[in-house]
Amino acid sequence: MGSVSNERWDYSWKEGTRIEKKFVTACIGKGYEIKKSTKEEDINLHIDFYVNRKTKPTVSVDVKGGNHPNVIWVEFKNVRGNKGWLYGEADWIAFDIPEIKGFAMVLREELADLAEQIVEPVFVSKNEADRKLYQRKNRKDVISRLWLQDIKCCPSYNILKYITNN
DSSP: OOOOOHHHHHHHHHHHHHHHHHHHHHHHHTTOEEEEOOHHIIIIIOOOEEEEOSSSOOEEEEEEOSOBTTBEEEEEEOTTSSBOGGGSSOSEEEEEEGGGTEEEEEEHHHHHHHHHHHSEEEEOOGGGOBTEEEOOTTOOOEEEEEOHHHHTTSTTOEEEEOOOOO
């Protein structure tokens, strides 16, 4: 299996932490209560946070970074070949997309259904992975690249805006 350099691992961890802090700040700005998941829930259930929206039931959220409107990776299988986060236990997926100044929010089950419908079941190179399957070299993952335009088709789609100090 391919390895990730220490520098890349460190960058990914720091970037993930920064994005999660933005998500927490946005939720608190909306008056929501938020609780971090356990390490086991994060790894095994693909849940980063539990969000209590006061008048509605508490929901679980998986926060995803590294996106922009034409690059939103979805994971059918993870690097170990197990079910990917599309089939995890989170109620919602929150995609950090700086171009919309917020998180594109969508119900995970709706996104999984959409991905199953629009992703062609053929393996291609990374550059050709728009709505097609891609598997990284020496990995067992199965992923595909969607666009924000695709995700907007989900009835639950909404935007959780960033809270800024401007």
